[in-house]
Amino acid sequence: MTAAIRPMVAGNWKMNGTRASLDQIRAISEGVSGALSEKLDALICPPATLIYVATTLTVDTKLLIGAQDCHEKARSGAHTGDISAEMIADCFASHVIVGHSERRAEHHESNHTVSKKARAAYDQGLTAIICIGETREEHAAGRTMDVMKTQLVESLPDDATPENTVIAYEPIWAIGTGQTPGPEQVEDVHAAIRADLVERFGAAGEGFRLLYGGSVKPANARELLSVANVNGALIGGASLKADDFLAIYRAYEDILTS
Template sequence: MTPDVRPLVAGNWKMNGTRSSLDQIKAISEGVRNELSEKVETLLCPPATLIYVATAICTESPLMIGGQDCHPETHGAHTGDISAEMIADCFGTFVIVGHSERRSDHGESDSLVRSKAEAAHAADLTAIICIGETADERKNGQTLEVLKRQLVGSVPDGATAERTVIAYEPIWAIGTGVTPTVEDIAEAHAFMRRELTDRFGAEGKAMRILYGGSVNPSNAKQLMAVDNVDGALVGGASLKAEDFLAIYRVYEELTA
């Protein structure tokens, strides 16, 4: 954890969830209605088809709702895409950009990710900018080099701590059940903190850096206690209210 930085526990549902899943969103929204919500922010990013209904469910809850991606343009002939303004129009407040699955499946570059983050900021959304190395890059000792390149290329100039979150997701750990060692995570997050502080000063020092990659109720407490880990970007474990709330509640002890 970073002193004086409010952690964020975010769930990315990816291409999962239909109307039958709304009971899980309702259960999560009810589960964060406690005193812990003053210390920890919570966010769910369901598929775009559920954003509007999800925000309606959460009107009396601290649980926030966001999108999983956005187009860099505000509107136009971009069939199948969704703009940051559309997410905001559905009362979403965050959007994930640059997830490794977007980078690998759709060939998204750092410059495109940056333009999406800029679009998010223009729509008054908070951008969660994802970065992380592949298994080969890790094997070749290139982890920090990759993180530096992606931070430089993906994070817009003038980014603020209020509207920008960094999510470190080692690609080889996503959905595999395998996580880096605590020491590896600490090294990566400390490096990113230095890079952000050097570039953005006080804003970089206060910018939240999440860890993502096979986070679950069993390992969350250990991972979230690492220096400069300011929360989690949770994949599969966010689909079930019981699991997601268990990760959220590790902060009952960590923030005591």
């Protein structure tokens, strides 16, 4: 973990959550209100139907609320079923995930599209969480580093900064499978991402938050979050229950004091 960077534990609820799930958001917001909240950030990205209610519930708490996607056009337009960055900001959210592997695979989003979505987020004052990650086939072929470099170059806008952008590395073969790369593998990939960011953005590249995602759970959180250049986690299924999310969040109690 890079000491100078404030960590973030973020939850991506994906297509999960109804009004009944608001109790979990309330419990998470209560659980991240202690002294640890002065040292790291906590974020939940619920489905769009819950964003406004979630921000209302958490307005006086330390829990941040974000969205899972936005359209590449920052404001309104004839795009049935889509949500703009303006709409997300209007619900008082602070972040938006773009380029998640499920969007890239199921909706055929290219790196170029992801870059435009990130710019739309910037336009509305949102922080873009830009996801990158290799497939099982790319991993098996030893192409992980090449895939990461290409996705970084093409998905990150030139005006990306540590203030408006978070990078999330999610090996696609590990998402929801229970399979997790070892700490050494994670360290190697995150080090390469950091080097590429420094090469492109100079000293500012040292300040980007790099999150790890891919079957992060309470049992492996401390080990993964202790890895160099891992500045937090983007969590899927384990973020749906407050107890699991908070167990991962509290892994930093030891990390930040060691």
